[in-house]
Amino acid sequence: MDDLKHRLLDEFQRDFPLTPRPYAELAARLGVDEALVIDTLRTLHAQGVISRVGAVFRPNTVGASTLAAMAVPDDRLTSVAETVSAFAEVNHNYEREHAYNLWFVVTAPSAERVSAVLGEIEARTGIAVMDLPMIEDYHLDLGFELRH
Amino acid sequence: MGLDDRDRSLVAAIADGLPFVQRPYAEIGQRIGMDEDEIMTRLQRMVADGVISRFGVVVRHHELGYRANAMVVWDIPDAQVAEIGNRFATFDFVTLCYQRPRRLPDWPYNLFCMIHGRQRDVVLEQVEVLARECGLTDVPRKVLFSGRRFKQRGARYDAKDAELTVEALS
Numbered sequence: 001m002d003d004l005k006h007r008l009l010d011e012f013q014r015d016f017p018l019t020p021r022p023y024a025e026l027a028a029r030l031g032v033d034e035a036l037v038i039d040t041l042r043t044l045h046a047q048g049v050i051s052r053v054g055a056v057f058r059p060n061t062v063g064a065s066t067l068a069a070m071a072v073p074d075d076r077l078t079s080v081a082e083t084v085s086a087f088a089e090v091n092h093n094y095e096r097e098h099a100y101n102l103w104f105v106v107t108a109p110s111a112e113r114v115s116a117v118l119g120e121i122e123a124r125t126g127i128a129v130m131d132l133p134m135i136e137d138y139h140l141d142l143g144f145e146l147r148h
Numbered sequence: 149m150g151l152d153d154r155d156r157s158l159v160a161a162i163a164d165g166l167p168f169v170q171r172p173y174a175e176i177g178q179r180i181g182m183d184e185d186e187i188m189t190r191l192q193r194m195v196a197d198g199v200i201s202r203f204g205v206v207v208r209h210h211e212l213g214y215r216a217n218a219m220v221v222w223d224i225p226d227a228q229v230a231e232i233g234n235r236f237a238t239f240d241f242v243t244l245c246y247q248r249p250r251r252l253p254d255w256p257y258n259l260f261c262m263i264h265g266r267q268r269d270v271v272l273e274q275v276e277v278l279a280r281e282c283g284l285t286d287v288p289r290k291v292l293f294s295g296r297r298f299k300q301r302g303a304r305y306d307a308k309d310a311e312l313t314v315e316a317l318s
Contacts, residue, residue: 008205009205009207009212012204012205013202013204013205013206013207014202014203014204015202015203015204016203016204016205018173018188018191018192018195018203019188020171020173020174020184020188021170021171022166022172022173023168023170023172024170034170038168038169038170039168041168041205042168045165045168047211048208048211049207049208049211049212050205050206050207050208051165051206051207051208051300051301052164052165052166052206053165053166053168053204053205053206054162054163054164054165054166054203054206055159055162055191055194055200055202055203056200056201056202056203056206057159057199057200057201058198058199058200058201061198061199062151062156062159062199067248067260069255081296081298082298084298084299085298085299090299091299091300091301092299092300092301093297093298093299093300094217094294094295094296094297094298094300095294095295095296095297095298096219096292096293096294096295097292097293097295098290098292100255100292101295103219103292104298104299130251130254130255132248132249132251132255132260133248133249134246134247134248135246135247135248135249136229136230136233136246136247137245137246138230138233138234138236138237138245138246138247139236139237139242139243139244139245139246139261140201140237141201141202141244143202143204143205143207144207144209144214144243144264145240146207146212
């Protein structure tokens with residue numbers, strides 16, 4: 001990865017300028033043209049390396065969310081995962097190495113809707129959903145430091 | 149810390165992030181009928197109030213080569229969980245750290261932390277470091293590496309008047 005890409009990924013994960021031409025501010029700090037910053041970010045976004053330039057909301061400040069897990073028989077995992085992913089309220093959905101092998105995050109406007117989604121998933125799959133809402137957050141999200 | 153309707157409309161409008169144009173806030177404003185100043189002021193307030201925990205480039209670990217993604221779960225005595233949680237958060241390889249409820253008898257673990265690494269053995273060694281340095285070598289724990297990634301994106305939904313994006317565990 002070239003140096004400009006690396007610095008764009010590493011140095012602007014927070015405190016992104018809230019000024020009319022933010023990419024020009026990045027460009028000034030990096031010593032390059034605004035157009036090159038915009039172009040490089042667009043490329044990184046198209047490649048899926050960045051999901052967006054924008055806001056990360058603190059959990060449960062805007063809407064409600066929970067982490068949920070299911071113990072799915074191996075031969076059903078792909079199809080159950082598809083059922084879960086089909087809900088717009090599900091954003092992250094991963095296989096993990098445990099008897100509880102399917103883990104996903106549900107986010108919705110209200111706690112009631114989160115519960116309803118979990119209930120619908122149970123009804124459609126016939127598999128219990130373990131609901132593990134956050135009680136306390138100990139780690140302020142400061143972004144992800146890239147190591148060389 | 150409450151959000152009004154205009155905040156919610158703005159939250160929805162930035163769900164996919166800022167556009168890659170010279171004046172991204174002005175462009176967002178055109179979509180929802182706000183001027184650039186109002187957009188920036190509202191975002192500044194949400195950052196100051198802690199509704200937005202960070203504003204900037206959101207990277208995807210997997211695409212950057214961080215594919216050893218471990219959720220490490222611990223069964224910590226309730227009286228110690230805050231102390232240990234705060235301690236975990238000081239280790240630079242810990243990305244997130246949350247207390248969650250136990251679900252007995254199936255699930256005894258109440259403290260969750262995420263470690264994103266390039267190599268599995270390095271992550272396992274980092275888990276050992278946490279256990280040793282926090283005096284938890286005898287505490288039950290499990291390391292759940294991720295396998296297939298079925299879905300990953302900022303959350304969104306079509307509520308009556310708002311979409312939003314919340315990044316949680318990844």
